Amino acid sequence: MFSGISVSPGVALAQAVVLSSEQVSFDRSPVASEFIEREIDKFKNAVAESVKQLTLIETHVREKMGDDKAAIFEGHLMLVEDEELSETVIEVIRGQRFPAPAAVEAVINEHASAMEEMEDEYLKARAVDMRDLGHRLVLNCLGIAPQSLETFEFEVIIVAEDLTPSQAAVLDTSKVKGIITERGSRTSHTAIMAASMEIPAIVAVEGVSTAIQNGDMVALDAEHNQIIVNPTPSQLDQVEYRREQFILERKLLEELRDLPARTSDGVRIKLAANIGSPADSAPALLKGAEGVGLYRVEFLFMETSEAPDEEMQYQAFKSVVDDMKGMPVVIRTLDVGGDKDLPYLALPKEENPFLGCRGIRLCFERPSLLLRQLRALLRAGVHGDIRILVPMISSVDEVRRFKEFLAEAQSSLEHEGIAYAKDLPVGVMIETPAAVFLAPHLIRETDFFSIGTNDLTQYTLAVDRQNERIAELFEQLSPAVLLGIKHTVDAAREEGKPVCVCGQMAGDVLSALLLVGLGVEELSMSPVHIPRVKNAIRKHSCARLRDIARDALGLATAAEVKAKLEKYLG
CATH class of the missing domain: 3.50.30.10 (Phosphohistidine domain)
Structure with a gap:
């Protein structure tokens, strides 16, 4: 098994x-100077052939699966047609006398390796897309039809x-x-x-x-x-039974799509989606998402060989807002740096990247990067309900400094006569112990909180969640983490402002029910988890969930919390 x-x-x-x-072998030896232009032509022809192939795939996917999935291959097409990427490959061919397939391999490997080293699971997964595209280009350089x-x-x-x-x-x-x-x-x-x-x-x-x-x-x-x-025959019988049960459950969950996530005693919980690109919007709506609780913009920055300009960001943000048709869209400002590298930013290596120059710290270091993004957000805000989320906050000073940048972006748009939203809500990620302790002060400076339970767990427990040697110590149900969440929720409630949980806990049924008991009234998760979380919420009373959460806060270990949840909610 x-x-x-x-x-x-x-x-x-x-x-x-x-x-x-599919293994491909080819000669990586340097080519003679007189063959350089031949290799460049070979690469250009491979790009043209790849464009034809990807266009056919995109058309097929659009017809069979819709625009949202076709957008994945629009991204591939954008990348293969990216002038900066092509120029880089051609520079390698000319400067290092690499044959065309070897030059493609070297450039793609550099970009993909940088993605694979990232902490963020979504961005790390984009390395597969990059290598997929690189493999196609290599095959076309060699005149081999992709499998x-x-x-x-x-x-x-x-x-x-x-x-x-x-x-x-x-x-x-x-x-x-x-x-x-x-x-x-x-x-x-x-x-x-x-x-x-x-x-x-x-x-x-x-x-x-x-x-x-x-x-x-x-x-x-x-x-x-x-x-x-x-x-075995008995195992086959069990599998058939499970398959029948799954089909029945899926029909039930589909019927719940347009119903609210309301507890049995009438408490309304909002369920939103975490997305990484405009292509993710339509699937989120199909699963019953009530908006976007976290739009990670990092993927947008990975699709090009240089930072996307203001117009590209504006179009991406507007696309998501248009898809959501008036529902709120929470967009997190660029969250890279430290362990999340972007090759074109030329970030220096750090001894301890998790505690280094990442998130808003990096954006403060690169003012033009931040201002360009804020201008795009403000412009897109005129088309719908956009809310700005700031990552890696650990002090009130950082919030105030961010507001100064936002005011500067507004002023520049005003001066240029460009329409923009004047009062976009600003929230902060609660993902450091400092933010938890300062929650009563931070909430007075902002409009909402979003709790990132993945990083909050990591920083609270001092456990690198990428380190396999200590993976068992990464416990999101640790009483220490739960106390931090409760303190944050209470601080927001005291000021009458909303708080959302957008980390991995939100998409786990038992953890989601516990969060509701802790007072969280908005959860944002991968769209695939929305139907089951909604179904679970509708089966329980908020009063009972509060009792269970109160008891859980008094327990000493994550194992005890887990056992209690499984006993009363499993």
Whole structure:
């Protein structure tokens, strides 16, 4: 039996088709000077061919899955046509006499490696997209047609080391009943597309592509994160039962989409979506999101080889606002620096990046970067309900300084006669212990709080959540973390201002119910989790959840908290 990370719910039973990794070998030796221009032409032709291929994929995806998924490949097209990227590859060919495929490989690897080193799971997952595009360019430089997955004659579960977004895009959903990969994450575009196509999927399953053979019967239970190879008759019966239960539950959850998340005693909880690009807006609405609780703009900065200009940011923000049709959109200002690198920013290495120049600290160091983004936000604000969220705040002085930048951005737009929203709400991320302790002061300077439970847990417990040696110490249900959340919620309530939780806890059913008991009235999560969280909220009374939360705050360990939640809410 295997397990990994369940990224798309469901239960499937079918024969395995194991995809072998597509290895490409070519000569990386420097080319003679007289062949430099030939290699440059080879690269330019590869770009043109890649554009044709991606345009066909984009059209196919738009017809089969809609504009939101097609936008993934619009991003690929933007990148492959990016002049800065092409110029960089050509410089490597000329300056280092690399053959075209080797130059593409070197440049793409540099960008993808920088993404893979990032802490943010969503941004780290974009490295797969970058390598997918790089592989396509390399193949086209060599005159090799990229591998495509043809229609299968029978129902299958695909098993692979990894599955690229362009491969996932052309899957025949009538035959492909499940996906299992050794690599991947919850936020990879392959995971997003699998969920959109309602194909059960489990990723990050160690050793699975060699352990499973072609033709093996595989039971994939993404509900319970289980993969059974060649199941016994009794296991088959259990899988069939689970599949029937999943189908029934999905119908129930679909019926809840337009109903409010209201507890049985009438307390209204708002459920919003975390997104990383405009393409994520439509799927969020389909799951019943009541707005965007966290728009991470970092992906926008990863799509180009230089910082996006004001107009590009404005169009991206406006697109999300238009999709939300009047519902609130909370946009976090650029949160990179330290461990989250962007190659074109040339950030210096730091001894302790988690405590270094990241988030708003970096933006203060790069005033033009911040002002450009604030101008775009202010302009987009005239089209809908935009709210600005500031990350990595640890003092009141930082909030006041941010407001000075905002005022400067407003003044410049006013001077130029450009329309802008004059009173955009400003909130801060509560993700450091300092912000928790200063919550009563910070809330008087701002309009709302957003609690990032991932970083709050990391900083409160002094546990690097990327360090596997101490992974078991990263406990979001730690009483220390819960006390910090309660203190923050109470401070906001005292001033009559809203507080949202947008971290991983919000999308976990038991944790979400605990947060409601702690007084949180807005949760923002990955869209796929919204239906189940809503269903759970509607089944419980807020009074009972408050009692359970009060008791949980008096417990000494995360294990005790977890046991209590499972006993009374599981």
